Amino acid sequence: MPYDPSAFPPFAVTVDLVVLTVRKDALCVLVVRRGEPPYQGRWALPGGFVRDDEDLEAAAARELAEETGLRPHAPEGPGVHLEQLATYGAPDRDPRMRVVSVAHLVLAPDLPAPIAGGDARSARWAPTDTLLGPVDANGWDAEQAPLAFDHDRILLDGVERARSKIEYSSLATAFCPPEFTVGELRRVYEAVWGVALDPRNFHRKVTGTPGFLVPTGGTTTRQGGRPAQLFRAGGATLLNPPMLRPEI
């Protein structure tokens, strides 16, 4: 077909961010409160319009920096991980206009400082299980209401992506600070999967997988008990054999 500008309808394109972290042994997501209609006052995933001269991943990185002050790292490095998740474009997903949203997934360590660069009054970490858990008529209040737009579905897809990727990749280290113990890494797996793991077998498994963990030589007692070795993330990105998620 020849090029005809009237042959296609115009869309708005946005990026939405599923920013996950592990806080107090719970998987949490960054949500912001909407200040204007539609869904005014409701919690939503952070996001915004893609600019005219901007690639999708660049737009996601820009929104992440605006909301949290975080910058994505190279795929291999430690720290914040950013990847494209999926795209959502149902015709009625935004009542104002036709919007296609390219969702991205961010995995970040628990930030000791409050979220930098963002507006603390309108942004917070919400445990994912209260947002995604079964809707119980009793324990339900406005604070735990579903997210705006189709953001519940996007969050669910993001959590499921994180749950499966830590099985066969070293991505769980993205939830940890630059130096961490085996026990801290295990608590990440337990929080993301929502299961209890055997500490002894877990230790053998992760320290025995080549390229997963590199000892730094230091130790720490911040968890109490016997001092634990400190590790950094190794260069390996794919785990072979994978971590096994217990069946529920």
Next chain:
Amino acid sequence: MPYDPSAFPPFAVTVDLVVLTVRKDALCVLVVRRGEPPYQGRWALPGGFVRDDEDLEAAAARELAEETGLRPHAPEGPGVHLEQLATYGAPDRDPRMRVVSVAHLVLAPDLPAPIAGGDARSARWAPTDTLLGPVDANGWDAEQAPLAFDHDRILLDGVERARSKIEYSSLATAFCPPEFTVGELRRVYEAVWGVALDPRNFHRKVTGTPGFLVPTGGTTTRQGGRPAQLFRAGGATLLNPPMLRPEI
């Protein structure tokens, strides 16, 4: 921010299809020849604009029907499989305008009839390894030139998705006719992964995985040799334990 139509730039949104099949023991992709600039005369992935009132997956299903006459099935059923792959939106990926393309992956059995509904003169099955293989200055001709736009990258992502998904899901059966033998299923794995598998261990593995294959009772000798049992795809979508891809 209040709603302001001038606050966001308009985009065109398209769907592109990576339609894969296994023909003559080779993984092949459906490509169409472009009839107009840019990239006139070059091969490209099929695709088209998303309509104003159309969901993304519906647009992909419509394009698939227009190009091949195929219809996607429910996730559980046998036959054509359709899923979203990824979204590509570099500012310069189409010289005419700003286009964001939501790529979809289709897995189809080898079609005995030529591609129905499409234009046979301008559509063909191309082996993926000649499109993606290392660029060798000798064996390179226009017929094997890279695809238009960023379709080489999209194809590579689609092939990689198919390679990994048949490890832990029963999706390989989407490449097979409704009834098939264990040997035919094995040749699918060998074509997609590009490796040779032990027929004896493969047989034990797939017939021993609960829910993967259901015997129909019939047999066939279409491959020569001893008659082989015929199977249909079972209800299982996730394989536990997964098929193991040999390391190269």
Next chain:
DNA sequence: GCAAAAGTGTTGATCCTACACCCATGA
């Protein structure tokens, strides 16, 4: 000493690979 968390050893079950071997058809 005692609690707590970090590690190591061991055992039996499960799964995988490799290959010997048999089975049922067409030519």
Next chain:
DNA sequence: TCATGGGTGTAGGATCAACACTTTTGC
């Protein structure tokens, strides 16, 4: 009879779950 692909048996190795046990700190 032979070639061809289908299918079963079996032995050795790798991996895993379960759990007893030792180590090293803070209190």
